[in-house]
Every structure is written in structure tokens, then in C-alpha cells.
Amino acid sequence: MKLPQVNFPTTIVIFGVTGDLGRKKLIPALFDLYAKEYLPTTFRIVGFARKEYSHEVFRAFVRDVIRERGHHHPDEMINDFLENVFYQQGLFDDIHTYTVLSEFLGQLDLSVGQCTNKLFYLAVPPASYQTIFQNLAQSGLTIPCSDAVGWTRVLVEKPFGKDLQTAQELDMLLGELFQEKQIFRIDHYLAKETVQNILTFRFSNNIFDPVWNREWIEKVEIKLLENIDVQTRGAFYDDVGALRDVGQNHILQMLALIAMEHPENLQADHIRAGRAKVFQSLRLADDDIEKGVVRGQYEGYASVEGVRPDSTTETYFKLKTFIENDRWRGVPFYLESGKALGERKVEIVVHFKKIDPCFCPQPHGLHKHSNMVTFSIQPEEKITVRFWAKRPGITSEIIPRDLSFDYAGDADGKESLPDAYEKVLFDCIAGDQTLFTSTDEVRASWEFITPILERWDATKLEVYTKGSAGPEREL
Ligand code: BG6
Numbered sequence: 181m182k183l184p185q186v187n188f189p190t191t192i193v194i195f196g197v198t199g200d201l202g203r204k205k206l207i208p209a210l211f212d213l214y215a216k217e218y219l220p221t222t223f224r225i226v227g228f229a230r231k232e233y234s235h236e237v238f239r240a241f242v243r244d245v246i247r248e249r250g251h252h253h254p255d256e257m258i259n260d261f262l263e264n265v266f267y268q269q270g271l272f273d274d275i276h277t278y279t280v281l282s283e284f285l286g287q288l289d290l291s292v293g294q295c296t297n298k299l300f301y302l303a304v305p306p307a308s309y310q311t312i313f314q315n316l317a318q319s320g321l322t323i324p325c326s327d328a329v330g331w332t333r334v335l336v337e338k339p340f341g342k343d344l345q346t347a348q349e350l351d352m353l354l355g356e357l358f359q360e361k362q363i364f365r366i367d368h369y370l371a372k373e374t375v376q377n378i379l380t381f382r383f384s385n386n387i388f389d390p391v392w393n394r395e396w397i398e399k400v401e402i403k404l405l406e407n408i409d410v411q412t413r414g415a416f417y418d419d420v421g422a423l424r425d426v427g428q429n430h431i432l433q434m435l436a437l438i439a440m441e442h443p444e445n446l447q448a449d450h451i452r453a454g455r456a457k458v459f460q461s462l463r464l465a466d467d468d469i470e471k472g473v474v475r476g477q478y479e480g481y482a483s484v485e486g487v488r489p490d491s492t493t494e495t496y497f498k499l500k501t502f503i504e505n506d507r508w509r510g511v512p513f514y515l516e517s518g519k520a521l522g523e524r525k526v527e528i529v530v531h532f533k534k535i536d537p538c539f540c541p542q543p544h545g546l547h548k549h550s551n552m553v554t555f556s557i558q559p560e561e562k563i564t565v566r567f568w569a570k571r572p573g574i575t576s577e578i579i580p581r582d583l584s585f586d587y588a589g590d591a592d593g594k595e596s597l598p599d600a601y602e603k604v605l606f607d608c609i610a611g612d613q614t615l616f617t618s619t620d621e622v623r624a625s626w627e628f629i630t631p632i633l634e635r636w637d638a639t640k641l642e643v644y645t646k647g648s649a650g651p652e653r654e655l
Contacts, residue, residue, distance in 0.1 A: 188297055189221075189222035189294060189296040190296055190297040190609055191298050191299070192224070193226045193268075193285070193299065194206055194225070194228060194301045195229070195304050196303040196308075197227035197303065198229045199303055207246065208245065209601035211261055212598070212599065212602055213605060215257065215261075222292055224296065226268055226281075227266070230270070234267065238266070239265050242262060268280070268284055272308045273311045273315070275318060278318070278319035281321065282320065282321050297332070299332075299608060300332070309336065309350065316334070333611075334363055335366060335604070336365055336366065338365070339429070341622070341626060347623065351619050360619060361611075361613070363619075364608045365617045365618075368601060369430040370433050371600035371601070372557055374555055374556065375555075376603075377563065378437040378555060383442055388553070393507045394511045397511055397532055400435075400438060401513075401531070402434050402514070402527075403529075405517065405525045405526070406520075407520070409478065409481070409495075409646065410484055410487075410519055415487070418488055422494050422496060422497050422517050423494060423497050423636075424633070427515065432628070435462075436458040436621075439508060440455055440457065448614040451614050452616075452617070452620070455617075455621055456618060456621045459624035460627070461508075462628045463502050463504055464501055470639055471500075472655065473500075473639050474496075474651050474653050475494045476518065476643065477493065477642075478496070479646060492641050494641065496519070496644060496651060498516040499515045500513075518650045521649060524558065525559070527555060529555075532553075534548070534550045535550075541576055541577060549568045554566070560586065560587075562587060562588075563585045564582045564583070566581075566582050567580070567582075568580055603615065
């Protein structure tokens with residue numbers, strides 16, 4: 181079913197469409213939305229890149245991408261989709277290109293018979309953001325047709341800056357060129373199904389909401405562990421490192437959802453403000469950075485193409501943090517991520533305090549029976565509650581058992597889970613900014629991360645073996 185705010189003629193322009201993100205995520209997501217009838221009835225997709233493609237060659241490229249992704253839709257459906265796909269060749273830094281693009285979009289609007297909404301997706305390296313923002317604004321492409329029709333929106337990928345200062349500069353530029361309601365800053369983790377479910381789980385269940393605080397919770401672990409290494413992204417990654425790549429954004433966003441206060445209502449502004457507030461209260465465990473941080477690099481990283489041979493860029497980090505507010509004071513939050521580890525696992529584990537005395541055979545204080553709530557985000561998507569029960573039989577031994585909600589085994593989850601990028605595109609067209617980061621969140625997250633980066637060199641870089649669990653030092 182199409183939401184009325186989605187079903188208005190819309191043109192989606194993708195800058196850098198032939199790159200990795202375009203091929204792996206955006207084209208498949210747009211096609212899936214189309215196949216599920218979630219795109220507006222009238223839509224146009226315009227790929228924009230440097231390659232000398234014609235519309236036909238680009239359509240063949242899109243067809244290959246759809247086929248490679250193993251879609252089993254009839255050819256007829258793919259052909260119908262491709263009729264709405266176009267290509268514009270150009271250079272990001274050439275203002276003339278934008279005039280040509282503007283004329284072309286004008287022709288498409290004529291073919292539709294009205295001014296369409298325009299969505300500009302920047303699937304390009306961050307170094308091109310500033311140029312594209314400026315040229316988009318200068319060419320008038322982002323000026324809506326009127327207050328009532330033809331909105332224009334800009335979708336931008338992370339990384340959003342390199343530190344507090346660069347993020348603020350970029351944000352100031354955006355603020356000068358566009359209104360906040362036009363800017364959609366993507367953190368695709370916010371659009372993952374189980375991540376979205378965190379707030380529902382916390383605030384729709386009276387059995388968890390009252391115990392979600394320092395009185396009952398012992399610690400929280402947030403892990404984004406990857407078994408892949410940096411692959412072909414050496415040159416990009418070496419300038420960024422794990423903390424900027426996934427810490428400042430994906431991991432902090434998961435933390436915010438676990439820790440934020442009940443929003444006053446479900447409006448995007450309130451939820452975004454709630455997340456930003458968590459970042460504003462974050463502190464590292466100790467002034468002595470070594471006590472709050474483990475920083476690692478996998479063996480062999482320095483010989484990856486594009487990486488400096490003497491690189492000290494981290495491919496792993498673990499932080500011990502605290503949230504300075506009444507709900508969380510004193511509860512450690514461990515944030516961990518790394519590349520080339522032994523397993524691929526993204527999860528959040530909330531450990532509850534042990535109940536003492538416990539109704540179990542062990543003496544007071546000596547048992548290990550605590551409850552846990554685990555949000556599994558990858559590879560499986562599920563929520564599990566660990567509880568303790570008496571083992572059937574004549575002894576009073578107690579055993580752990582899990583109650584879980586698993587998307588794969590759930591009747592409603594059987595319709596394949598949408599990819600996060602489907603949700604990102606759908607929400608941007610619908611104008612819902614809940615799952616996009618606000619300017620306040622960007623600033624507050626960098627305010628926490630930048631001082632750590634500034635003292636990074638004062639921490640020991642620990643080398644770990646590929647395929648291991650990362651550096652051994654505990655926090
Ligand atoms: C990206 C990072 O933002 O997130 C990558 O740049 C990382 O380095 C990726 O691999 C992880 O996302 P996902 O959805 O594959 O878990």
C-alpha cells in the first residue's frame with residue numbers, strides 16, 4: 181500500500197551511481213521497492229556519473245545489477261522498471277554539467293506533465309560532498325517548484341566530517357545552502373529492522389521499561405564485529421580507521437537507542453533530540469585513556485594496497501564508556517568493533533544484575549545467574565531474553581533458557597526483511613527524518629569522539645592476528 185505522501189511523482193538522481201554503493205545497495209533497493217509497489221506510481225531514476233554511458237548502456241548496466249543480485253522477477257517487470265531509468269554523464273566539479281542536468285530534469289518533468297519531487301543522493305566519496313552541495317545550490321536544482329509541490333531533498337552518506345571541526349564546517353555549509361528539513365544524513369544502521377525494534381521493545385513492554393536503568397542493569401555491550409578485512413578499501417580506510425568508520429556513527433546510534441529517555445512523542449524531532457542527548461552525556465571511563473580504550477590493528481594490514489606501510493590506523497577498538505545521567509550513572513557501556521576478526525556478529529547485550537539471594541543451590545553471592553536481553557542484528561535478526569528455570573527432576577539445580585523472537589521464524593517476518601537502504605529511500609521520499617541523523621547528533625557525537633582521536637597516539641596500538649577475537653587486553 182502506498183502512503184499518500186509517497187505517491188507523488190518523484191525523480192531520484194544518484195550521483196556516483198556506478199560506484200560500489202550504487203551497484204551493491206541503491207539499484208537493488210530501488211528495484212525491490214518498485215517490485216513491492218512502494219515507489220511512487222510515477223517515478224524517474226537518473227544515474228549521474230563520469231562514465232560515458234548512453235541511457236541504453238546504463239539500462240543494460242542496471243539490468244545486470246538486478247540479475248546479479250539474483251532477483252527472480254519476470255523480464256517484463258524489469259523492462260517496465262528500466263523504462264523509468266535514465267543517465268546523465270558529467271563531472272561533479274563542472275557547474276555546466278549541472279545546467280545540463282537541470283535541463284534534462286526539466287524535460288523529464290514535461291514528460292510527466294508536472295513538476296516532480298527531486299531527491300539527490302550523494303553516493304560519492306566524502307571529498308566530493310562540498311563541491312556537489314555548492315553546485316547543486318548554485319545551479320538552482322535544489323529549489324522546490326513551490327511551497328506546495330516539488331520538494332527537493334539531499335541524501336548524504338557518512339562519514340559526515342573527520343572530526344568535530346570538519347563536521348561543523350560541512351554542516352555550516354549545508355545549513356547555508358539548504359534547510360534542515362531538506363537534509364537526510366544517512367546512518368544505515370538506524371534503518372536495520374532489529375535496530376528499529378529497540379525503541380519498540382523498550383517502550384511498548386511494561387515488563388522491561390521499569391527495569392531499564394542503573395538499579396537493575398549491570399553493564400551493556402555493543403559489538404560490531406566483522407570477519408572481512410578492509411578488502412579493496414585500503415586507501416579510504418587508512419585515513420579513517422575503525423572509530424570514525426563505524427564508532428562515531430553506527431555504534432553510537434545503537435547506544436543512543438538503548439539508553440535514550442522516553443521521547444515525549446513519536447515525532448522525528450523528539451526522537452532525534454533524545455538520541456543527541458545521550459551523546460551529550462557520554463564520558464570515557466577514565467581520564468587515563470589507556471584505562472578506557474583498547475586500540476588494535478590486524479597483522480598484515482600495513483601491506484594492503486593504499487595503506488601507508490608505517491600506518492598506525494586502528495582496525496579495532498574497544499571503549500569503556502559511561503552515561504552521566506540519573507538513569508545510567510555507574511553502568512559501563514562497552515563499545516567494540518573490528519575488522520578481520522574470527523566472526524561476523526553485530527549485537528547488543530544488556531546484562532542485568534544478579535539477583536541475591538537467588539533461589540538456587542549456590543551460596544549467596546557465589547552464583548552467576550543473571551538475566552540478559554540480546555538484540556542480534558547480524559547475521560541473524562532476533563531478540564532473546566535469557567532467564568533461569570528449575571531443571572526438571574528431583575534436585576533444585578537451575579538452568580538457563582532463552583525466550584526469543586526470531587524474524588526468520590516469525591509469520592510476519594516471512595515476507596523478506598527489507599534491506600536498510602530500501603527503508604532509507606522510502607523514508608526520504610515520505611519525508612520522515614526519524615531514522616536520519618540530525619545536525620545536533622552529528623555535533624554531539626563528534627564532541628565525544630574527537631578528544632579520543634586527539635589522544636589516540638597516546639594509546640598503545642596492539643597487533644592482533646587475523647581471524648582472532650582481537651587484542652587480548654581487557655578493560
Ligand atoms: C559501513 C562501514 O558504514 O558499515 C564499513 O564503512 C562496514 O566498513 C559497514 O563494513 C558495516 O555495515 P553492515 O551493514 O555490513 O553491517
